[in-house]
Amino acid sequence: xxxxxxxxxxxxxxxxxxxxxxxASGRTFSNYGMGWFRQAPGKQREFVVGISGIGxxxxxxxxxKGRFTISRDNAKNTVYLQMNSLKFEDTAVYFCAADSTGWxxxxxxxxxxxxxxxxxxxS
Numbered sequence: 001x002x003x004x005x006x007x008x009x010x011x012x013x014x015x016x017x018x019x020x021x022x023x024a025s026g027r028t029f030s031n032y033g034m035g036w037f038r039q040a041p042g043k044q045r046e047f048v049v050g051i052s053g054i055g056x057x058x059x060x061x062x063x064x065k066g067r068f069t070i071s072r073d074n075a076k077n078t079v080y081l082q083m084n085s086l087k088f089e090d091t092a093v094y095f096c097a098a099d100s101t102g103w104x105x106x107x108x109x110x111x112x113x114x115x116x117x118x119x120x121x122x123s
Contacts, residue, residue, distance in 0.1 A: 005115070007117060008021050009119045014088055019080060020119075021078055033104025034053075034104055035097045035099065039095070046061065
């Protein structure tokens, strides 16, 4: 069982930056692919970015390429999402998720989910 706890959300003006963190319990964090998803009001949850367990390969949705960066620190059991040049349309609840297969790709069935953290971008 893996427990995920997100932090770092908040209110920011358009053009600003935020960094989200997700810390995982367990001793095999490095084996997990990790992903960030988001869900805006009235919309379905969508994949934003993922990182594989082995090799740290990264996957980004087109709308955040060049603005968002995912990274992981396996020694701290933590994955980060650096969000720059934020736009109003980035407003959503952001969820961290763990993929036990290690891939971290957009189409994987992620096994564990955090509770989410709100990101609000004011225009």
